[in-house]
Amino acid sequence: MQTTTIRTLPTSGASVKNLPVNLFGAVMGIAGLALAWRGAAHLFGSSSRIADGIGVLALLVFAVLTVAYLLKWAVFPDAVKAEFTHPVGGNFFGTVTIAILLLSGVVAPWNATLQHLAWTAGALSTLVLAYVVVSRVLKGNVAAANVVPAWLIPGVASLDIAVTGGAWSHEVNMLALGIGTAIAVVFYVLIFSRLVHGEPLPAGMVPSLMVMIAPFEVGFLAYANVTQHIDMFAAMLFYFGLFMFLVLAPRVFRRSVPFAPSWWAISFPIAALVNAALKYAAVADSAAVTLLAAALLAFLTVAIAVLLLRTLYSLYNGKLLAG
Incomplete structure (x- = not known):
């Protein structure tokens, strides 16, 4: 079975039309690294x-991508x-709504009002998207190849x-926890x-x-x-x-997998793993867990740096937005 392809109008050369929404995964990864x-x-x-x-960098990347995607x-x-x-x-x-939510955490120490505004926007848009996605799936006739x-x-x-x-958003947190867990x-x-x-x-x-x-971390x-x-x-x-x-790392980190914006999909899940490891290490009182958290943080930092450099190079040579 073949996965359904997205229908696009023909264009030549680099164009903002070819900007993929999954590139907002870069904001997720960088913001997750800042929180880590x-x-x-x-x-x-x-x-x-x-x-x-790193948090400022995440905000800048989000601003650039938002302007570019609104133009698209x-x-x-x-x-x-x-x-x-x-x-x-x-x-x-x-990835857009998660990016907004994570950025609310990034700005939290700087400005409480901005944090609340960003979190509210991210929470509302996330719940709407969850409703749309579940409604779409329940229509039926979903090709097995599209279950990814x-x-x-x-x-x-x-x-x-x-x-x-x-704590000021307890009931919304519980609603989101219930929806997210079930989905x-x-x-x-x-x-x-x-x-x-x-x-x-x-x-x-x-x-x-x-x-x-990601669901576990x-x-x-x-x-x-x-x-x-x-x-x-x-x-x-x-x-x-x-x-x-x-289990998944040996399957993902292979030379045979070409670089593309989709590689940013690795950043946030690993960032979630690192943040969870740091939080768990703080209460586990285990040298092994603390060492694990440090190693994962170092790995994430290098991975984000590599992804960022390769993305910038891809943008420079015109491949990132090529049709």
């Missing part, structure tokens, strides 16, 4: 300026509509509401079954396999934030996510 270094400041005593600098929407509305209605590509609009890890993004986005929300569980089973019984994912979609760890962070403690259940979520990372 903020956690490292508490655990290891590293300078908070590192987190602040204004000039090529049919292309945006085709991307949104696509059974696979439409799920990547969750990207389906988890709207569910993970709902969990991120609870990750970044404060993640149901979709995870469907995706796992498709990966076991169906054809292998196309090379371009292989990096998105790393999204399979983001679930850990959401549960810990809502309950304000880390118990055995939270530890189970963390360790299973870590197990899946070890």
Whole structure:
């Protein structure tokens, strides 16, 4: 079976029309790295300026991508509509809402009002997207080839509401936790079954396999934030996510998988793993867990740097926005 392709109008050369919405995954990854270094400041005593600098970069990347995608929407509305209605590509609009939610966490120490505004916008848009995605799926006749890890993004986005929300948003956090958990569980089973019984994912979609760890690590962070403690259940979520990372890493990090914007799909799940590891290490009182958290933070930092440099080079040589 072949995955349905997004219908686009023909263009020649580089064009904003070819800007993929999944590039907002870069904001997710960079913002997640900023939050990880903020956690490292508490655990290891590293300078908070590192987190602040990375956070500013995340805001700048988000601003540039937002302006560019709004331009795409204004000039090529049919292309945006085709991307949104696509059974696979439409799920990547969750990268925009997750980016807003994570940025609300990034700006939290700087300005509480801005944090609340960003979180509210991110939460509302995430819940609307979750409604649209679930409604779309329940229409039926979904091709098995379209059941891919990207389906988890709207569910993970709902969990991120609870990750970044404060005590002032308890009921919304609980609503999001319920929606995100149910979507993640149901979709995870469907995706796992498709990966076991169906054809292998196309090379371009292989990096998105790393999204399979996100429900557990983001679930850990959401549960810990809502309950304000880390118990055995939270530890189970963390360790299973870590197990899946070890299982999937050899399949994802291969030279045969060409670089594309889809590679940013690895950044946020790993950032969630790192943030969970740092938070768990703070209460586990284990040298091994602390060392693991440090190693994962170093890996994430290098991975984000490589992805950013390769993306900039791809933009420079015209391949990033090529038709």
